[in-house]
Amino acid sequence: MSDPEATKPTLTTRQGHPVHNNQQQRTVGPRGPATLENYHFLEKISHFDRERIPERVVHARGFVAHGEFEAYGTIGDEPAATYTRAKLFQSKGKKTPVSVRFSTVIGGRDSSEATRDPRGFAVKFRTDDGNWDLVGNNLPVFFIRDAIKFPDVIHSLKPDPVTFRQEPNRIFDFMSNTPESMHMLSWLFSPRGIPANYRTQDGFGVNTYRMVNAAGEGVLVKYHWKSQQGIESLTEEQAAVIQGQDLGHASKDLYEAIERGEYPKWELNVQIMSDDEHPELDFDPLDDTKTWPEDVFSLRPVGVMTLNRNVTDHHNENEQIAFGTGVLVDGLDFSDDKMLVGRTFSYSDTQRYRVGSNYLQLPVNAPREDVPVSTNQSGGQMSYGVDNRGGNPHINFEPSSVAGLGQADESYREYRPYVSGQIMRAPIERQNDYAQAGERFRTMPQWERDDLVKNLVNLLGQCDKHIQEKMIWHLGQCDESYGRRVAEGLGLSVSA
CATH class of the missing domain: 2.40.180.10 (Catalase core domain)
Structure with a gap:
């Protein structure tokens, strides 16, 4: 029967150094204190301290x-x-x-x-x-x-x-x-x-x-x-x-x-x-x-x-x-x-x-291997490769008469929409905020409408009265029964 230990790859550091003892730090005597030159431990713990990157502000899970x-x-x-x-x-x-x-x-x-x-x-x-x-x-x-x-x-x-x-x-x-x-x-x-x-x-x-x-x-x-x-x-x-x-x-x-x-x-x-x-x-x-x-x-x-x-x-x-x-x-x-x-x-x-x-x-974000990446971008944190720049590594700009990269051909027809108007801060003109919300409410199966009303009542019940009244008014603009049912669930009048 083969020994599983004999077939395991040898544990190393990120530098490729074999790790002979992964159980104890180097210390002065068996009780310590630990010494500063614990390179394997310091590399291991400092990477552990940085294992997490910032989570997404939204879509974190x-x-x-x-x-x-x-x-x-x-x-x-x-x-x-x-x-x-x-x-x-x-x-x-x-x-x-x-x-x-x-x-x-x-x-x-x-x-x-x-x-x-x-x-x-x-x-x-x-x-x-x-x-x-x-x-x-x-x-x-x-x-x-x-x-x-x-x-x-x-x-x-x-x-x-x-x-x-x-x-x-x-x-x-x-x-x-x-x-x-x-x-x-x-x-x-x-x-x-x-x-x-x-x-x-x-x-x-x-x-x-x-x-x-x-x-x-x-x-x-x-x-x-x-x-x-x-x-x-x-x-x-x-x-x-x-x-x-x-x-x-x-x-x-x-x-x-x-x-x-x-x-x-x-x-x-x-x-x-x-x-x-x-x-x-x-x-x-x-x-x-x-x-x-x-x-x-x-x-x-x-x-x-x-x-x-x-x-x-x-x-x-x-x-x-x-x-x-x-x-x-x-x-x-x-x-x-x-x-x-x-x-x-x-x-x-x-x-x-x-x-x-x-x-x-990173491989998970890069294009397929058969799709070339050729840019003049370089440097920055954690760079681990240089994009293709052509035959001369000294040329990292464009245009160049010596070497480097050239633009793709312009054989395709570019779509050129015509846009004109004053530059301003303004809302779009056709807002119609309530019609589709009302249509959505009316076309739901009855049990989904009931669930929607119940969920809104439960949460709005935890809100200040003026917020409840404002939401009821908006929902009533979407559909009269929509607003009325939520109002009744909150014990408020529809006229609110």
């Missing part, structure tokens, strides 16, 4: 899995090339590796996955042209429509800076002064606000993007991930039971399903709209507190994503994976969505703070 996206080669009934020249969509059966991170938004890294909270749904496509990140949520809308309010909405949802408790009075103080949030609140406080697990939820890009074809023609687009496992949600009571037993039930469920070979799938669908202001609509199509009606802008299937591989190291592949809304490939583009522009700076900026200036050199 999350779980990653890997897989592939298979394109249909069509967008609905038309060739994909009709709308976009992005290579990953062009051919039927073309497969693109993906990494997906599901997350909660408000709680910390060790918080519960059964809490009422939007779920992040971020997908990194490793395409022929480099990475594309589609960063979204499990709910189709958001609380606000302008990125300047993002720190405020998150602060209202985060724990009180004095008591460090998540307080309903703070949350609804902000929301009652932000009418555009009523649509998102109607999703969040319904059962959809607590998905049963990560596999049984849909995903949405939330923001409006553009697709651009080979002729340089552009359309507006919204992205939808449709769960092929169906939709399952939890009530507050069901979530409380799970939370009392396991803080990470959703991560466990996803990991074990993949290990069993039950690979979850989502079909990617898009809604497409011509790129103009659409005055016939009673809302602005760039407003991310709104959905586009599916009976007018139909869901068009594009392909299917399958997750079939778990991470091998949580820190390297989960904590250090980095997504950004600005990570687009040729054929996919930004829209003028005010939230999207703000997110595009914020997402990449927070990764440079959390992970370091060279976070894109």
Whole structure:
């Protein structure tokens, strides 16, 4: 019988030095004191002291899995090339590796996955042209429509800076002064606000993007991930039971399903709209507190994503994976969505703070090995490689007549939307904050409406009366019965 000890690799330091004693420090005599030249101990403990990088301000708790996206080669009934020249969509059966991170938004890294909270749904496509990140949520809308309010909405949802408790009075103080949030609140406080697990939820890009074809023609687009496992949600009571037993039930469920070979799938669908202001609509199509009606802008299937591989190291592949809304490939583009522009700076900026200036050199964030990376960027904390600069390492600038890198050819047709207007600080004109929230309330199954009202009553019951009255007024603007039922639950008159 072989000795297991004989087949183990030898323990070393990060310098490659064999470690002959990993049980005791070097000391003066067996009782100590310890000596300062304990190099192995000092390296070991100082690295341990730094094992944690700053957690994400939002989306701190999350779980990653890997897989592939298979394109249909069509967008609905038309060739994909009709709308976009992005290579990953062009051919039927073309497969693109993906990494997906599901997350909660408000709680910390060790918080519960059964809490009422939007779920992040971020997908990194490793395409022929480099990475594309589609960063979204499990709910189709958001609380606000302008990125300047993002720190405020998150602060209202985060724990009180004095008591460090998540307080309903703070949350609804902000929301009652932000009418555009009523649509998102109607999703969040319904059962959809607590998905049963990560596999049984849909995903949405939330923001409006553009697709651009080979002729340089552009359309507006919204992205939808449709769960092929169906939709399952939890009530507050069901979530409380799970939370009392396991803080990470959703991560466990996803990991074990993949290990069993039950690979979850989502079909990617898009809604497409011509790129103009659409005055016939009673809302602005760039407003991310709104959905586009599916009976007018139909869901068009594009392909299917399958997750079939778990991470091998949580820190390297989960904590250090980095997504950004600005990570687009040729054929996919930004829209003028005010939230999207703000997110595009914020997402990449927070990764440079959390992970370091060279976070894109990490394997989990880098493009595929067959996609070259050639830049003149260098230096910075934790740099462990030099990007390709061509044949002359002395040339790290462009243009150069000696060597270095050259620009890509300009054979493609650039999409050039025409924009004019005064520079100002102003809201969008077609806000219509209540119509879609009311429609959402009326189209819910009865039990979901009951659950929504109960959840709002429970939380608003902990709020100051003037905040209750303000919220009731807003909900009544969405739907008379919506406001009345919440008012009755709080023991207030509808006229309030």
